[in-house]
Amino acid sequence: MYGSCRRTHIRWDSVINTSQARSFVALAASPRSSSHATNRKSRSVHTNSRLQPAYSGHIPLTPFENGFLAVGSALMSLIDTRRADMVAACGETTAGSTLVKLRDIMLESPEGRRILREMPRINSQTLELEKLRSLPENTFGRAYVGWLDTCKVTPDSREPVHYIDDPELAYVMQRYRETHDFYHALFGFKVSALPELALKAFEFSNLGFPMTALSLGASIRLKPPQRARLWGEFVPWAARCGSHTRCLLTVYWEERWGQDLDEMKKEFGVWDPPAGITIPRPSRVNFP
Amino acid sequence: MQATRSIRLPRKLSACRLIHNHSILRSSDPSGRTTSFGFRTVPEESKESLVKGVFDSVASKYDLMNDASSLGVHRLWKDSFVDTLKPGRKGPLRCIDVAGGTGDIALRILDHARENYADRETTVEIVDINAQMLKEGFTRFKKTMYHNTPQVSFHEANAQELPASQFKNDSYDLYTITFGIRNCTSIPAVLSEAYRVLKPGATFACLEFSKVNNPLLSTLYDQYSFTVIPLLGTILAGDRDSYQYLVESIRKFPSQPEFAQMIRDAGFTTGGNFDGGAWTELWGGIASIHTGVKI
Numbered sequence: 001m002y003g004s005c006r007r008t009h010i011r012w013d014s015v016i017n018t019s020q021a022r023s024f025v026a027l028a029a030s031p032r033s034s035s036h037a038t039n040r041k042s043r044s045v046h047t048n049s050r051l052q053p054a055y056s057g058h059i060p061l062t063p064f065e066n067g068f069l070a071v072g073s074a075l076m077s078l079i080d081t082r083r084a085d086m087v088a089a090c091g092e093t094t095a096g097s098t099l100v101k102l103r104d105i106m107l108e109s110p111e112g113r114r115i116l117r118e119m120p121r122i123n124s125q126t127l128e129l130e131k132l133r134s135l136p137e138n139t140f141g142r143a144y145v146g147w148l149d150t151c152k153v154t155p156d157s158r159e160p161v162h163y164i165d166d167p168e169l170a171y172v173m174q175r176y177r178e179t180h181d182f183y184h185a186l187f188g189f190k191v192s193a194l195p196e197l198a199l200k201a202f203e204f205s206n207l208g209f210p211m212t213a214l215s216l217g218a219s220i221r222l223k224p225p226q227r228a229r230l231w232g233e234f235v236p237w238a239a240r241c242g243s244h245t246r247c248l249l250t251v252y253w254e255e256r257w258g259q260d261l262d263e264m265k266k267e268f269g270v271w272d273p274p275a276g277i278t279i280p281r282p283s284r285v286n287f288p
Numbered sequence: 289m290q291a292t293r294s295i296r297l298p299r300k301l302s303a304c305r306l307i308h309n310h311s312i313l314r315s316s317d318p319s320g321r322t323t324s325f326g327f328r329t330v331p332e333e334s335k336e337s338l339v340k341g342v343f344d345s346v347a348s349k350y351d352l353m354n355d356a357s358s359l360g361v362h363r364l365w366k367d368s369f370v371d372t373l374k375p376g377r378k379g380p381l382r383c384i385d386v387a388g389g390t391g392d393i394a395l396r397i398l399d400h401a402r403e404n405y406a407d408r409e410t411t412v413e414i415v416d417i418n419a420q421m422l423k424e425g426f427t428r429f430k431k432t433m434y435h436n437t438p439q440v441s442f443h444e445a446n447a448q449e450l451p452a453s454q455f456k457n458d459s460y461d462l463y464t465i466t467f468g469i470r471n472c473t474s475i476p477a478v479l480s481e482a483y484r485v486l487k488p489g490a491t492f493a494c495l496e497f498s499k500v501n502n503p504l505l506s507t508l509y510d511q512y513s514f515t516v517i518p519l520l521g522t523i524l525a526g527d528r529d530s531y532q533y534l535v536e537s538i539r540k541f542p543s544q545p546e547f548a549q550m551i552r553d554a555g556f557t558t559g560g561n562f563d564g565g566a567w568t569e570l571w572g573g574i575a576s577i578h579t580g581v582k583i
Binding site for chain 2: 064065069073076089
C-alpha cells in the first residue's frame with residue numbers, strides 16, 4: 001500500500017492450516033505431565049485452573065489467582081516501576097471485557113481484519129531495521145528506527161502474554177504490547193516516566209485498558225512539577241486526542257512504513273502533544 | 289505450634305540396621321535412571337543442572353521469598369531447629385552446614401553458641417553447590433561480627449560427593465542440612481557422605497518440609513502452596529517456574545517414616561519411628577526435624 005518496503009512478518013504459527021490461522025498453536029500437553037525437553041521455559045504449567053494451556057506460555061488462572069495477581073502486580077509495578085513483567089501482568093489480569101471490545105472493533109475495519117487474519121508479530125527478526133533506516137526522512141518507518149536509536153531500545157523486550165485464556169484475545173493483547181512502541185514513534189515520546197504516563201493516558205482514552213488508567217496512579221512517584229504538567233497538560237491532550245482518533249489497534253503499521261508522518265497524523269486525526277516530552281523531529285536530527 | 293522436645297535418645301539404643309537398598313527413587317527406565325524434578329520425571333544426570341538453574345534464579349530474592357511465602361514462619365522453624373541442637377553446650381563444635389547457601393542456620397548456630405555459652409570457638413563451614421547462594425550468604429555474613437573470622441567459611445561443593453581431601457572422614461561434630469536435601473538427586477548419597485564426615489558420637493540433623501497427615505490442614509496447605517506461592521514468585525521474583533518446582537519437590541519428598549528409615553540405612557542411629565522419636569514435626573507436619581547419631 002504505502003511505500004515499497006515489504007514487511008516480512010512471521011506468521012504466528014505456520015503449521016496450522018489457513019482456516020485455523022487465527023489461533024495460537026495449541027499446546028497438547030496436559031498440565032500435570034510433560035515429556036517435553038527439560039528446558040525450564042517450556043515446562044508444562046501446573047495451576048488450579050481446569051483449563052488446559054491454549055498456547056505457548058499460557059498460564060490459566062482461577063478467579064482467585066487472577067484477582068491475587070491483579071492486586072499484587074499493581075502494587076509491584078508501583079513499588080518497582082522497572083518491572084515491565086508486572087505491568088504486563090496487571091494489564092492482562094485487569095483486561096476484562098476490553099479485549100473483546102477491541103477485537104470486535106478490529107473486526108469492523110478492513111485493516112483490523114487483515115491484522116487478525118495474518119497475526120503479524122513485531123520483533124527484531126520480523127522487522128527489517130536496516131531497510132527502514134534507508135527510508136526517506138519524514139516517513140513513519142524512518143521515524144520509528146530513529147526513535148529506537150535515540151532512545152536506545154530494541155523491539156525485543158516485550159513480555160509474552162500469559163494470563164489471557166482465549167488465544168485470539170491473547171493475540172490482541174500481544175499486538176497492543178508490541179505496537180506500544182509505534183505510538184512512541186508516532187508522537188516521538190521519550191521513554192522516561194512522564195512521557196510514558198502521558199502515553200498511558202492516551203492509550204486509556206483510545207483503547208480503554210483499565211491498567212492504563214491504573215498506571216496513572218504511579219504519578220504519585222513523579223516530582224510535583226512533573227505531576228502538575230502531567231495532569232494539567234498531557235492528560236487533557238490525551239483525553240481529547242485519544243478519543244478523537246480511530247482505535248489505533250486497527251492500524252496495520254507494517255504496511256505503512258513509507259507513509260509520510262504528517263500525512264499519517266492527519267489521516268488518524270491526531271496532533272502532537274504539548275512540548276517537553278518528545279524527541280526532536282527526525283528531519284532536524286542528523287543520524288550517522 | 290507443635291511443642292518441640294529436645295532430642296533424647298531412648299536408653300536402649302535402637303539397633304543399627306543394615307543398609308538395605310530400599311530405593312525411594314523412581315524405578316529406572318530401560319534407557320537410564322530417572323528421578324523426579326517436581327512433578328516431572330527427568331534423567332538423573334540432568335536434575336543437578338536443573339536445580340542449579342532454579343537456585344541461580346532465586347538466590348537474590350531467596351530470603352524475601354522465604355519470608356513472604358511462609359509469612360515469616362520459617363524463622364520460627366529455624367530457631368526451633370537450632371535450639372533443639374544446642375550447639376556449644378558441651379564445648380566448641382566443628383559444624384558443617386550443607387546446602388546452607390544463604391547462611392540462615394550457620395548464623396543461628398554461631399549466635400546460639402556465643403549468646404548462651406560465650407563460645408567463640410565453634411566454627412561452621414557452609415557448603416553449597418550453588419555459587420550464587422553462597423554469594424548471598426557471604427554478603428549477609430559481612431554484616432555480622434563473624435566476617436573475616438575463622439568461625440565461618442564458605443565452600444562450593446556437592447553434598448553427594450564432598451571432596452575427601454577437604455572434608456575428611458570423622459571430622460565434624462555436627463552436620464546440618466536445612467530445606468536442601470529434597471533438591472539433591474540422590475538422598476542416600478548425601479546421607480552416606482554425612483555419615484562419612486561426622487565423628488563417632490556426632491549428630492546429623494535435617495530440617496525439611498514433610499507430609500502433613502491432618503487432612504484438613506493438608507488441603508489448606510496444598511491450596512496455599514499451589515495457588516499463592518507460584519504467584520508470589522511471579523510477583524516478587526519474576527519467576528513462577530522456580531517456585532512451582534519448589535512446591536512440587538515438597539510433595540515428592542519421602543514421608544517422615546520413610547526418610548527416617550533412609551537415615552538409619554546410612555548407618556545412623558535414630559529415635560523410635562514415630563513423631564518425637566526419629567523426627568519432630570513442626571506445625572502439623574509442614575516441616576520436620578530429623579536427627580540421627582553416628583555411633
